[in-house]
Amino acid sequence: MIVPFEQILILAGLLFFIGMGGLLAWRANLIMMLVSIEVMLNAVMLVFVAGSARWGNAEGQFFAIFIMALTSAEVSLALAMVVYLHRRKHTVNTDMFSELKG
């Protein structure tokens, strides 16, 4: 380990909560919401990789790789959805898609 494990955890936590703050703040813009989710997933990956390095175990790296595969699937679907929504209303503002709100 190059630095104590705790410091990496703090870094990952910082990134995760910055992403969370962004997600909460950008509720109107679909693109920025997705970007914030990417940040959070990335922070989780950092924890897994740090754990893998801390205990010399390859499982953490697998999880990081799986997370990446999941993220690419998620982003491809989500962006297809963005394109679809934009085609319907010419905006990506989430407040415009509230027809089902009771």
Add this chain to the structure above:
Amino acid sequence: MIEQAIFYILAAVAVIGTILAITEKHPVHAIMYLVTSLFSMAVIFFLLMAPLVAAFEVILYAGAIMVLFLFVIMMLDLGHPEQGMSPGWQTWWPALLLSTISIVSLVVVIISHRAVMAAPAAALSIREVARHLFQEHGLAVELVSLQLLFALVGALYLGKQPTGKDAK
């Protein structure tokens, strides 16, 4: 020692880049800040003896996912911050408050559970990682590939232009 200094620099770049990405009003600029942050993350992964993850981080995150974002922003012409979808102060402060509370509590928890400095574990070679991955987690790999296939089909379905009688 040098590695430690590099780590701190990279951590600072990652955090600052992410903060700028989240607060930037312009989507394209936000993407560029995030790419910077992802780069430093990739180098951190490299320092943490996971070169495979570092390479995939750049190939997949910076090279594919962020490019996809950029593509959608450019194609749908979303780069207009003046169209007013950016959050105001009223939406920022609860988010900030929640994040700050979470970060502070996390730091407190981590520091209170201060463990002894771990002995450096041996670096894993890529060959070993690959053997573990495909021997012990073959099912997971198959599941992930299936999921990628589903995502592909779903994206194709969503992206299909309505033709013929489907169109209004």
Add this chain to the structure above:
Amino acid sequence: MTAFSLDILLFALKLALVFFVILTLAAYLVFAERRVLAWVQDRKGPNRVGPCGLLQPLADLIKLLTKEDVVPSAADHWLFYLAPAMAAIPAILIFAVIPFGAPLTIYGRQLPLVVADLNVGLLFFLALSSIAVYGVAIGGWASNSKYSLLGGIRGLAQLISYELSMGLSLVPIVMLSRSFNLTDIVAAQERVPFIVYQPLAFIIFLISITAECKRIPFDLPEAEGELVAGFHTEYSGMRFGLFFVGEYINIIVLGGLATTFFLGGWHGPLLAPVVWFSLKTLAFAFFFIWMRGTLPRLRYDQLMHFGWKVLTPLALVNIVVTGWWLALT
């Protein structure tokens, strides 16, 4: 301490040499391209500056450096400044992992002729080539011009799709050499170069790298006929020069990679290893120029169709067949 400083000195020397050679070679490749294209078209090409026009690259450089640097007023300034660098730097960085000669022995110590012997060298190359997309996309977007934007979008889509087939065509190489390290890949081809085992992968890789360095017949991001100059329409002076030099460095680097992956790297009889490597790389560069003089530009839908429906499935089939073959032998 002296041994350490000697190591540092040798390393710095190697780095400077590689940097100098690559940049000079890129400049002279521009000149060579103009001459060879002229020959293809029964012309003579630039032959005024210096003997046989050999100082032409220098004249071009001076011209580009002294030109006015125009920035469109509606452009996104920071990204506009950043984009040429993002196009040129990854191209140079990729060369760091290419072994260009057999390890030298100087003063009793080994000097491997590769800048950085990474154990994920192949992935490093793929990662950096996926970063090169940003130069095109950001350059096209930040210019705030319709032609540039269209060029940038085309570049994005094209580079992403061909990167996929390029990566997949390299999987059989990794399976055969059992390593991501480029030095190991070269060492595995000591007797037989991989082009003998993997002709299909070689062809797929060749087509993909042509698309990757945006050369004719895949130069849709800068199609002169339709998009004026595509993503660098608004650039002038040395910023345009950086895009230009980046493209030619890309040719050299990708030629070097094709040499490393398929033609046995620096292995070869009689001549020195470095000479063999340079010869093979320059042969690829010549092939790119020859191709530019021969083939017309593809249409955009043909390009996407070819990449996704022909090259990618072929590369996948190739991987499966190689796997079977390896399992049987």
Add this chain to the structure above:
Amino acid sequence: MSFFSDTRAILGGFRVTLAHMLRKPVTIQYPEQKRTPYPRFRARIVLTRDPDGGERCVACYLCSAACPVDCISMQSAEQENGRRYAAWFRINFSRCIFCGLCAEACPTLAIQMTPDYEICTRDIMDLVYEKEDLLIDGCGKDSSYNFYKHAGIGVTQPRGEGQEESRPLDIRSLLP
């Protein structure tokens, strides 16, 4: 199968370009190596003289009318004996497109085109040629042609004195 024919076509293209690469370039290195133009090459315009040494131009304005870019201008004048000539004659070569219509229109073969194609200068005003610049001391392409000897009008010589011209018929001789 189209795959094989397509591949063959692409390789054929490569073969053609390679063959051209090894061919000698057709380029002529202009300032050092000049091409000899053909005699009928259409370049700098001159005004020629007839075999007797007089000006051929009769200032009929036909060249000026034929010129599509209006680069020819002149002023006609008449000698005492009725012989017309141009008081001044000007061709603006910065406008001239070297189409040759003026030379075709000229009834006296005065205006002719020469193979001298190197007439560019640094100052555009130098390209406005006056009559003294245009007039040459030779006959040009048809060295024996003399308009007034063919014209059948008595201006420089009595009627009937010209070449291939019979004497005018005296209609009164037929009177009873």
